[in-house]
Amino acid sequence: MAKKKMLAVMKTARAYGCELREVDVPRPGPGEALVRTLACSICGTDKHIYKWGAWAEKRIPTPLIFGHECAGEVVELGPDAGDAAVGDYVSVECHVFCNRCRQCASGLRHICRDVKIFGVDFNGCFAEYFTVPARCLWKNDPRIEPEVACLQDPFGNATFTVSSCEVSGKTVAVVGDGPIGIYAAGIARAFGARRIFGLGLVDSKLAMMKQFGADEVINVKRRDPVSEIMAATKGEGVDVSLEMTGAAPAINQAIAILRRGGKMALFGLPDGPVSMDIAEGVIFKGLTLLGINGREVFNTWEEMLPLLAEKRVDPRPVTTHKFKLADFVKAMETGLDPNVDSGKIVLAP
Numbered sequence: 341m342a343k344k345k346m347l348a349v350m351k352t353a354r355a356y357g358c359e360l361r362e363v364d365v366p367r368p369g370p371g372e373a374l375v376r377t378l379a380c381s382i383c384g385t386d387k388h389i390y391k392w393g394a395w396a397e398k399r400i401p402t403p404l405i406f407g408h409e410c411a412g413e414v415v416e417l418g419p420d421a422g423d424a425a426v427g428d429y430v431s432v433e434c435h436v437f438c439n440r441c442r443q444c445a446s447g448l449r450h451i452c453r454d455v456k457i458f459g460v461d462f463n464g465c466f467a468e469y470f471t472v473p474a475r476c477l478w479k480n481d482p483r484i485e486p487e488v489a490c491l492q493d494p495f496g497n498a499t500f501t502v503s504s505c506e507v508s509g510k511t512v513a514v515v516g517d518g519p520i521g522i523y524a525a526g527i528a529r530a531f532g533a534r535r536i537f538g539l540g541l542v543d544s545k546l547a548m549m550k551q552f553g554a555d556e557v558i559n560v561k562r563r564d565p566v567s568e569i570m571a572a573t574k575g576e577g578v579d580v581s582l583e584m585t586g587a588a589p590a591i592n593q594a595i596a597i598l599r600r601g602g603k604m605a606l607f608g609l610p611d612g613p614v615s616m617d618i619a620e621g622v623i624f625k626g627l628t629l630l631g632i633n634g635r636e637v638f639n640t641w642e643e644m645l646p647l648l649a650e651k652r653v654d655p656r657p658v659t660t661h662k663f664k665l666a667d668f669v670k671a672m673e674t675g676l677d678p679n680v681d682s683g684k685i686v687l688a689p
Protein backbone atom coordinates (compact mmCIF):
# COMPACT_ATOMS: atom_id res chain seq x y z
CA MET A 341 0.00 0.00 0.00
CA ALA A 342 1.11 3.50 -0.76
CA LYS A 343 1.63 6.19 1.84
CA LYS A 344 -1.01 8.90 2.30
CA LYS A 345 1.21 11.91 1.60
CA MET A 346 4.05 12.38 -0.85
CA LEU A 347 6.64 14.85 -2.03
CA ALA A 348 5.86 16.38 -5.43
CA VAL A 349 7.56 18.88 -7.72
CA MET A 350 4.83 21.27 -8.79
CA LYS A 351 4.46 24.11 -11.19
CA THR A 352 2.16 26.46 -9.32
CA ALA A 353 3.02 30.04 -10.34
CA ARG A 354 2.91 30.72 -14.09
CA ALA A 355 6.48 32.02 -13.96
CA TYR A 356 10.10 30.82 -13.62
CA GLY A 357 10.73 27.99 -11.16
CA CYS A 358 8.72 25.37 -9.29
CA GLU A 359 7.65 24.41 -5.79
CA LEU A 360 8.22 21.30 -3.72
CA ARG A 361 5.05 20.39 -1.90
CA GLU A 362 3.64 17.67 0.26
CA VAL A 363 0.43 16.52 -1.38
CA ASP A 364 -1.99 13.60 -1.16
CA VAL A 365 -0.91 10.43 -2.94
CA PRO A 366 -3.30 10.18 -5.93
CA ARG A 367 -5.76 7.29 -6.21
CA PRO A 368 -5.89 5.29 -9.45
CA GLY A 369 -9.13 5.80 -11.38
CA PRO A 370 -10.68 3.41 -13.92
CA GLY A 371 -8.00 2.03 -16.26
CA GLU A 372 -5.22 3.60 -14.21
CA ALA A 373 -2.26 2.36 -12.21
CA LEU A 374 -0.64 3.95 -9.18
CA VAL A 375 3.14 3.72 -9.53
CA ARG A 376 5.86 4.30 -6.93
CA THR A 377 8.67 6.26 -8.57
CA LEU A 378 12.09 4.56 -8.47
CA ALA A 379 13.95 6.97 -10.78
CA CYS A 380 13.13 9.84 -13.10
CA SER A 381 15.10 12.14 -15.38
CA ILE A 382 14.95 15.73 -16.59
CA CYS A 383 14.08 16.36 -20.23
CA GLY A 384 14.38 19.52 -22.35
CA THR A 385 10.60 19.80 -22.10
CA ASP A 386 10.87 19.96 -18.30
CA LYS A 387 13.41 22.78 -18.63
CA HIS A 388 10.92 24.71 -20.77
CA ILE A 389 8.20 24.13 -18.16
CA TYR A 390 10.53 25.23 -15.34
CA LYS A 391 11.86 28.33 -17.13
CA TRP A 392 8.40 29.23 -18.48
CA GLY A 393 7.90 31.00 -21.81
CA ALA A 394 5.45 31.35 -24.69
CA TRP A 395 5.13 27.59 -25.27
CA ALA A 396 4.59 26.80 -21.57
CA GLU A 397 2.11 29.68 -21.17
CA LYS A 398 0.03 28.27 -24.00
CA ARG A 399 0.30 24.56 -23.19
CA ILE A 400 0.81 23.98 -19.48
CA PRO A 401 -2.09 23.82 -17.01
CA THR A 402 -1.31 24.80 -13.41
CA PRO A 403 -0.98 23.50 -10.81
CA LEU A 404 0.91 20.64 -12.47
CA ILE A 405 3.28 17.95 -11.25
CA PHE A 406 5.56 17.75 -14.28
CA GLY A 407 8.09 15.11 -15.44
CA HIS A 408 7.51 12.21 -17.84
CA GLU A 409 10.73 10.12 -17.93
CA CYS A 410 10.55 7.47 -15.22
CA ALA A 411 10.81 3.96 -13.91
CA GLY A 412 8.75 2.65 -11.03
CA GLU A 413 6.76 -0.13 -9.46
CA VAL A 414 3.00 -0.60 -9.74
CA VAL A 415 1.55 -0.47 -6.21
CA GLU A 416 -2.19 -0.25 -6.86
CA LEU A 417 -4.61 -0.62 -9.75
CA GLY A 418 -7.92 1.04 -10.49
CA PRO A 419 -10.78 -1.00 -12.00
CA ASP A 420 -10.29 -2.31 -15.56
CA ALA A 421 -6.54 -1.75 -15.62
CA GLY A 422 -5.96 -4.48 -18.20
CA ASP A 423 -3.16 -6.94 -17.59
CA ALA A 424 -1.05 -4.65 -15.38
CA ALA A 425 -0.31 -6.20 -12.00
CA VAL A 426 0.78 -4.91 -8.61
CA GLY A 427 4.57 -5.37 -8.38
CA ASP A 428 5.21 -4.81 -12.10
CA TYR A 429 8.47 -2.95 -12.75
CA VAL A 430 7.49 -0.38 -15.37
CA SER A 431 8.29 2.71 -17.40
CA VAL A 432 5.76 5.00 -19.07
CA GLU A 433 5.08 5.75 -22.71
CA CYS A 434 4.34 9.45 -22.19
CA HIS A 435 2.22 9.76 -25.34
CA VAL A 436 -1.15 8.79 -23.93
CA PHE A 437 -2.93 7.54 -27.03
CA CYS A 438 -6.71 7.35 -27.41
CA ASN A 439 -6.90 3.91 -29.12
CA ARG A 440 -9.90 5.17 -31.13
CA CYS A 441 -8.62 7.52 -33.83
CA ARG A 442 -7.48 6.52 -37.32
CA GLN A 443 -3.78 6.71 -36.39
CA CYS A 444 -4.26 4.51 -33.35
CA ALA A 445 -6.28 2.06 -35.43
CA SER A 446 -3.48 1.77 -37.97
CA GLY A 447 -0.54 1.20 -35.64
CA LEU A 448 0.53 4.85 -35.44
CA ARG A 449 -0.31 5.46 -31.80
CA HIS A 450 2.72 7.76 -31.37
CA ILE A 451 0.97 10.30 -33.61
CA CYS A 452 -2.51 9.78 -32.13
CA ARG A 453 -4.80 12.63 -33.11
CA ASP A 454 -5.99 13.08 -29.54
CA VAL A 455 -2.68 12.46 -27.79
CA LYS A 456 -2.24 13.75 -24.24
CA ILE A 457 1.23 13.97 -22.78
CA PHE A 458 2.00 12.61 -19.31
CA GLY A 459 3.63 15.36 -17.20
CA VAL A 460 2.67 18.05 -19.73
CA ASP A 461 -1.11 17.91 -20.13
CA PHE A 462 -1.74 16.19 -16.76
CA ASN A 463 0.27 15.25 -13.66
CA GLY A 464 3.53 13.42 -14.29
CA CYS A 465 6.30 11.62 -12.44
CA PHE A 466 8.34 14.19 -10.48
CA ALA A 467 6.79 12.86 -7.27
CA GLU A 468 7.08 9.83 -5.02
CA TYR A 469 3.98 8.32 -6.67
CA PHE A 470 1.97 8.98 -9.82
CA THR A 471 -1.09 7.64 -11.60
CA VAL A 472 -1.10 6.91 -15.31
CA PRO A 473 -3.38 5.04 -17.74
CA ALA A 474 -2.26 1.42 -17.43
CA ARG A 475 -2.28 1.01 -21.23
CA CYS A 476 0.76 3.32 -21.34
CA LEU A 477 2.87 1.13 -19.05
CA TRP A 478 5.81 -0.80 -20.44
CA LYS A 479 7.03 -3.73 -18.38
CA ASN A 480 10.77 -3.38 -17.94
CA ASP A 481 13.30 -6.16 -18.17
CA PRO A 482 14.69 -6.64 -14.64
CA ARG A 483 18.23 -6.52 -16.06
CA ILE A 484 17.70 -2.82 -16.77
CA GLU A 485 18.21 -0.81 -13.57
CA PRO A 486 15.79 2.06 -12.75
CA GLU A 487 18.43 4.74 -13.44
CA VAL A 488 18.67 3.40 -17.00
CA ALA A 489 15.02 2.38 -17.43
CA CYS A 490 13.91 5.98 -16.80
CA LEU A 491 15.96 7.05 -19.84
CA GLN A 492 13.88 5.00 -22.27
CA ASP A 493 11.85 8.04 -23.28
CA PRO A 494 14.82 9.94 -24.81
CA PHE A 495 16.69 6.73 -25.63
CA GLY A 496 13.53 5.65 -27.42
CA ASN A 497 13.49 8.90 -29.43
CA ALA A 498 17.02 8.09 -30.54
CA THR A 499 16.17 4.45 -31.28
CA PHE A 500 13.10 5.39 -33.33
CA THR A 501 15.09 8.01 -35.27
CA VAL A 502 17.86 5.54 -36.11
CA SER A 503 15.60 2.59 -36.89
CA SER A 504 13.43 4.73 -39.21
CA CYS A 505 16.43 5.11 -41.51
CA GLU A 506 17.52 1.47 -41.69
CA VAL A 507 21.17 2.31 -41.13
CA SER A 508 22.69 -1.16 -41.44
CA GLY A 509 25.64 -1.04 -43.85
CA LYS A 510 25.19 2.68 -44.45
CA THR A 511 27.11 5.87 -43.81
CA VAL A 512 25.35 7.96 -41.21
CA ALA A 513 25.73 11.51 -39.91
CA VAL A 514 24.32 12.29 -36.47
CA VAL A 515 23.79 16.05 -36.30
CA GLY A 516 23.71 17.25 -32.68
CA ASP A 517 25.72 16.28 -29.60
CA GLY A 518 22.98 16.45 -26.92
CA PRO A 519 22.01 13.28 -25.02
CA ILE A 520 19.74 12.01 -27.81
CA GLY A 521 22.42 12.60 -30.46
CA ILE A 522 24.97 10.75 -28.35
CA TYR A 523 22.57 7.84 -27.81
CA ALA A 524 21.85 7.83 -31.57
CA ALA A 525 25.55 7.39 -32.38
CA GLY A 526 25.67 4.29 -30.14
CA ILE A 527 22.41 2.91 -31.52
CA ALA A 528 23.50 3.46 -35.15
CA ARG A 529 26.66 1.51 -34.30
CA ALA A 530 24.64 -1.29 -32.66
CA PHE A 531 22.32 -1.40 -35.70
CA GLY A 532 25.29 -1.98 -38.00
CA ALA A 533 26.02 1.40 -39.59
CA ARG A 534 29.17 1.25 -41.71
CA ARG A 535 30.60 4.64 -40.86
CA ILE A 536 29.26 7.26 -38.45
CA PHE A 537 30.00 10.98 -38.41
CA GLY A 538 29.08 12.98 -35.31
CA LEU A 539 28.50 16.73 -35.61
CA GLY A 540 28.22 19.10 -32.68
CA LEU A 541 29.39 22.15 -30.80
CA VAL A 542 30.96 20.84 -27.58
CA ASP A 543 34.27 18.94 -27.57
CA SER A 544 33.46 16.90 -24.44
CA LYS A 545 30.13 15.80 -25.95
CA LEU A 546 31.76 14.97 -29.28
CA ALA A 547 34.32 12.87 -27.41
CA MET A 548 31.41 10.99 -25.87
CA MET A 549 29.85 10.48 -29.31
CA LYS A 550 33.11 8.84 -30.29
CA GLN A 551 33.02 6.69 -27.17
CA PHE A 552 29.50 5.62 -28.16
CA GLY A 553 30.59 4.61 -31.65
CA ALA A 554 31.04 7.60 -33.98
CA ASP A 555 34.06 7.04 -36.26
CA GLU A 556 34.72 10.72 -36.83
CA VAL A 557 33.45 13.80 -35.03
CA ILE A 558 33.38 17.38 -36.28
CA ASN A 559 33.06 20.48 -34.12
CA VAL A 560 31.05 22.70 -36.46
CA LYS A 561 32.22 25.83 -34.63
CA ARG A 562 35.71 25.27 -35.98
CA ARG A 563 35.32 23.08 -39.04
CA ASP A 564 33.04 22.98 -42.07
CA PRO A 565 31.11 19.70 -41.89
CA VAL A 566 29.86 19.90 -45.46
CA SER A 567 33.25 20.05 -47.18
CA GLU A 568 34.79 17.58 -44.73
CA ILE A 569 32.06 14.96 -45.12
CA MET A 570 32.02 15.41 -48.90
CA ALA A 571 35.78 14.88 -48.98
CA ALA A 572 35.52 11.87 -46.67
CA THR A 573 32.83 10.25 -48.86
CA LYS A 574 34.54 10.89 -52.22
CA GLY A 575 32.10 13.68 -53.04
CA GLU A 576 29.04 11.45 -52.57
CA GLY A 577 27.71 12.48 -49.17
CA VAL A 578 26.26 10.20 -46.51
CA ASP A 579 23.37 7.77 -46.98
CA VAL A 580 21.53 8.92 -43.89
CA SER A 581 21.49 12.05 -41.76
CA LEU A 582 19.78 12.24 -38.37
CA GLU A 583 18.95 15.82 -37.38
CA MET A 584 18.72 16.15 -33.61
CA THR A 585 19.16 19.91 -33.04
CA GLY A 586 16.26 21.76 -34.67
CA ALA A 587 18.66 24.62 -35.48
CA ALA A 588 18.17 26.03 -38.99
CA PRO A 589 21.88 25.99 -39.99
CA ALA A 590 22.21 22.40 -38.77
CA ILE A 591 19.11 21.31 -40.69
CA ASN A 592 20.55 22.79 -43.86
CA GLN A 593 23.91 21.14 -43.23
CA ALA A 594 22.18 17.82 -42.61
CA ILE A 595 20.59 18.14 -46.07
CA ALA A 596 23.78 19.33 -47.77
CA ILE A 597 25.84 16.36 -46.53
CA LEU A 598 23.33 13.81 -47.88
CA ARG A 599 24.03 11.89 -51.05
CA ARG A 600 21.52 11.91 -53.87
CA GLY A 601 18.71 9.54 -52.93
CA GLY A 602 19.64 9.79 -49.25
CA LYS A 603 17.31 9.78 -46.29
CA MET A 604 17.02 12.27 -43.46
CA ALA A 605 15.19 11.99 -40.17
CA LEU A 606 14.16 15.23 -38.47
CA PHE A 607 13.84 14.93 -34.72
CA GLY A 608 15.14 18.29 -33.35
CA LEU A 609 12.36 20.85 -32.94
CA PRO A 610 12.94 24.24 -34.59
CA ASP A 611 11.61 27.33 -32.77
CA GLY A 612 9.72 28.42 -35.87
CA PRO A 613 9.69 28.11 -39.68
CA VAL A 614 13.01 27.16 -41.27
CA SER A 615 13.99 28.31 -44.72
CA MET A 616 15.72 25.87 -47.05
CA ASP A 617 16.33 25.36 -50.75
CA ILE A 618 13.72 22.69 -51.46
CA ALA A 619 14.39 22.58 -55.23
CA GLU A 620 18.17 22.11 -55.22
CA GLY A 621 18.46 20.63 -51.74
CA VAL A 622 15.64 18.12 -51.69
CA ILE A 623 13.76 17.63 -54.98
CA PHE A 624 16.64 17.41 -57.45
CA LYS A 625 18.56 15.23 -55.00
CA GLY A 626 15.58 12.90 -54.58
CA LEU A 627 15.81 12.97 -50.80
CA THR A 628 13.42 11.35 -48.36
CA LEU A 629 12.65 13.54 -45.34
CA LEU A 630 11.04 11.91 -42.33
CA GLY A 631 9.48 13.60 -39.28
CA ILE A 632 10.11 11.75 -36.01
CA ASN A 633 7.70 12.23 -33.13
CA GLY A 634 8.16 10.29 -29.90
CA ARG A 635 8.60 6.55 -30.14
CA GLU A 636 6.55 3.83 -31.81
CA VAL A 637 4.18 2.37 -29.25
CA PHE A 638 5.40 -0.20 -28.35
CA ASN A 639 7.59 -1.28 -31.27
CA THR A 640 10.43 1.07 -30.33
CA TRP A 641 10.31 -0.23 -26.74
CA GLU A 642 10.76 -3.76 -28.10
CA GLU A 643 13.76 -2.58 -30.12
CA MET A 644 15.34 -0.87 -27.10
CA LEU A 645 15.02 -3.87 -24.85
CA PRO A 646 17.95 -5.93 -26.16
CA LEU A 647 20.10 -2.82 -26.62
CA LEU A 648 19.75 -1.92 -22.94
CA ALA A 649 19.30 -5.33 -21.30
CA GLU A 650 22.35 -6.75 -23.09
CA LYS A 651 24.26 -3.46 -22.69
CA ARG A 652 24.88 -3.25 -26.43
CA VAL A 653 24.46 0.47 -25.88
CA ASP A 654 25.09 1.72 -22.36
CA PRO A 655 23.45 5.16 -21.88
CA ARG A 656 24.95 5.70 -18.41
CA PRO A 657 27.96 7.84 -19.39
CA VAL A 658 25.56 10.54 -20.66
CA THR A 659 24.10 10.84 -17.15
CA THR A 660 26.39 13.38 -15.49
CA HIS A 661 24.45 14.12 -12.30
CA LYS A 662 22.21 12.33 -9.83
CA PHE A 663 20.08 14.05 -7.19
CA LYS A 664 17.42 13.27 -4.63
CA LEU A 665 13.95 14.36 -5.71
CA ALA A 666 13.93 16.73 -2.70
CA ASP A 667 16.86 18.55 -4.32
CA PHE A 668 14.95 19.09 -7.54
CA VAL A 669 15.62 22.83 -7.77
CA LYS A 670 19.35 22.24 -7.38
CA ALA A 671 19.17 19.54 -10.06
CA MET A 672 17.30 21.79 -12.49
CA GLU A 673 19.58 24.78 -11.87
CA THR A 674 22.57 22.51 -12.51
CA GLY A 675 21.01 21.44 -15.80
CA LEU A 676 20.37 25.05 -16.80
CA ASP A 677 23.78 26.42 -15.75
CA PRO A 678 25.78 27.21 -18.91
CA ASN A 679 29.00 26.85 -16.90
CA VAL A 680 28.25 23.26 -15.94
CA ASP A 681 29.03 20.55 -18.48
CA SER A 682 25.86 18.58 -17.79
CA GLY A 683 24.24 15.78 -19.75
CA LYS A 684 21.30 13.79 -18.49
CA ILE A 685 20.23 14.40 -14.88
CA VAL A 686 18.60 11.56 -12.99
CA LEU A 687 16.61 11.88 -9.76
CA ALA A 688 15.41 9.35 -7.22
CA PRO A 689 13.01 9.86 -4.31
Ligand SMILES: [Zn+2]
Pocket residue numbers: 383384385408409493494
Ligand atom coordinates in the same frame (compact mmCIF):
# COMPACT_ATOMS: atom_id res chain seq x y z
ZN1 LIG B 1 11.53 13.61 -22.39
Ligand SMILES: [Zn+2]
Pocket residue numbers: 437438439440441442443444445449452453454455
Ligand atom coordinates in the same frame (compact mmCIF):
# COMPACT_ATOMS: atom_id res chain seq x y z
ZN1 LIG C 1 -5.61 8.02 -31.15
